[in-house]
Amino acid sequence: MTVETGAPRQDPQQPGSQRAESHARSWRGLGWGFIAKLLLMALVNALGLSIILSAINAEAWGILAASTALLVIADVVYFMKRTLPLKYIYPGLVFLAVFQVFTLAYTGYVAFTNYGTGHAGSMEQAVDAAMIQDERRVEDSPSYPLAIVQNGDELGFAIVDEEGFVEVGTAEDPLEPVDGGAVGENGAPSEVPGWEIVSRAQLFSDPDLQQDVIDIRVPVSDDAEDGSLRTRDGSTAAIYTSSLEWDPEAQTLTDTETGVVYEASDTGNFVAEDGSQLPTGWVVTVGFDNFVRAVTDTTLSGPLLKVTLWTFAFAILTVLTSFGLGLLFAIIYNDPRIRARRTLRTLFILPYAFPAFMSALLWRGMFNREFGIINDWFFFGADINWLGDPWLAKFAVLWVNLWLSYPYWFLVCTGALQALPGETMEAAKVDGAGRWRQFRSITLPMLMVSTAPLAIASFAFNFNNFTIIYMLTEGGPPFPGTSGLGSTDILISAIYNISGVAGGTADYGLASALSIVVFVVVGVISAIAFRQTRKLEEI
């Protein structure tokens, strides 16, 4: 539901309406504003309805319920007089609810499930998947002459059935007879209406297509137990069926060949008595398992602990070094006796004006072991593996973050220094305070009042500074072992790796559990910052 510009535009583009008499005296009917609103709402309703309809088609009940509710509320809000404030808040509220509140809540839910690779859907989906994976060619089953057909990106199989009819199907749609198909000399369909036949030559010259053809399975019917058509050579297809049998009553899968019975377990897997289990499972809630696993799993807990410590170290050190350097420069160059201060200041803050993600990529090239200019220019061509050594990589990350964030602190501190009351400094000077004493007892405390909340905000930002880490080192160099994490990974990049959204094995449950940990840390920090600001406002 996009109600992006849903704010009521009752702004009538009436020329000179301000000079005209008041509305009370000349009522001009409903006006252009109302018509504009009507058109806008018609558009919103059309969009909403189309989403509702396709949600019904896709059997996505959650989306159906949410989009219906949002659409009904939108109509109520914009056609009732009493809901005036909501008319202004609602569009933003919809986006906030769907893309922020819901995602936060859903993260909380996923953290308590085993959602991930091998546990991705409902139990019925898991049963179907298990049967598909277990499919083998039925012994002595007939093979059908096959034509590979294509319709745009969609790939399908066309065969000739026992009665001589041409049938066609795809991975999604089971085999269906088509009218007007023709059978060629080799017994395979030579013409399929609505489909384009892929020639042998085309198939042999395209390895990707070959792989697709071998991977595709075309269901014989809607029932997964009927099996599916598959091909090994691209010219004949055979029916493959699963030896597993599903008993919905007992919730068991039975292997008809070996007699092994797989029972549905609490952990979302089909487990046999001997402990072996089928590779496909379904999503179940697992309580605090993910949190416990993060601490107890031997391959994970060590790296995760290191990652957590480094996350704090990275955030704290970044704030301290860049704040310190910025403050130092601000104090040095906040001196009216220096000429060309504006020019100097502009040159100092250039790194801040350079987009951060490009800075990280740029430094990645500069730290390159073989060709990077850091080794070339400053270390006489030495072979220093900056991004490949655990400690050097940490240093490099901090160095780059210092480079791109000290100008921010330089600007903030310069502003704060200039806002300090001159009389207090004068008084201190008159009282005989030395320069260090002035700085420690007057400048720094007064500076902290205005900069402490920013320092806390900067800590929270760097705690989740995925961009710098990922662009510079991608979390590497990797820890020994199979955790998939590395020495410069911070929590959010570790979550990214574990979650598998970029490919590889996905573990949404564990990754979400770690996200919850990050939320807690960031929430606590924000709460502290919030109290701090309040305290400061009281001052």
Next chain:
Amino acid sequence: MTEQTATRTTVRKSPTRRTRWWGEVGWKYPVAAVIIFYSIFPLVYVFSASLSDTGTLSSAGSLFSSLSTANYEALGDTKYWTWVANTLIVGIASSFGAVLMGAAAAYAFSRFRFKGRRPGLTALLIIQMFPQTVAFISVFLLLTALGNVAPALGINSKLALICVYLGGALGANTFLMYGFFNSIPTEIDEAAKIDGATHAQIYWRLIMPLVTPILAVVGLLAFISAFGDFILAKIVLVSDDQWTLAVGMYQWVSNQLSANWGLFAAGAVIAAIPVLILFLSLQKYIVGGLSAGSVKG
């Protein structure tokens, strides 16, 4: 005689004055040179690398050894300009949406007194503390589900990414704007109301022109955050003709860093120059905004 003493005093005075000058002010110039070198050499280097004729990392080491536009021309053969267009579309749309929705909400919170106003403000304050980026797994799962219903809102759609960014708009901007809206005297609205203006007329005709500065600030902030975002863009945009600059340029450097170095350098220079110009011309306001922010938190 008098002349001689005068010269003698100046001769006697000036070394002490000069040492004092050096001790208090003079040393700051060489230090400034060091700082400037630190802050600028990467930028000079990337500029020089963008002008190198071979376009590999190994040849970029010597500064300005060749001045060729080969890398800039080579950008035309890549998807670079598509990425620039994508970045602009996503950035402008999300900043426009953020301004519209944030301003409308701030107007309601600032001008109307309704049930749930205070709880609403508090809820916004709490929600905005939790960064959306950390919930990227749910964003991914949500968009996957939405994509099955409406592909335009699914993975690999710019519209979906814009919607995700807009999800954070209300939380981040309403407070900034709310304060500013409160500083506009309500007498203006009341006068207009007496003259018969509707609430929408007051909003569009009276308030919006008065709050233009904060609208510009919020729009700029939203654009910058969309421009610099990497994690959400990387998850949502899958195919290379949908990528934004951040995802595309990351891909260049991450596969084949050495071979793509010239392309990256040229692309970075082109993308950074407008940002640099904008930043430096708005420097006064940005500095003012930073210290204002430091007071407000």
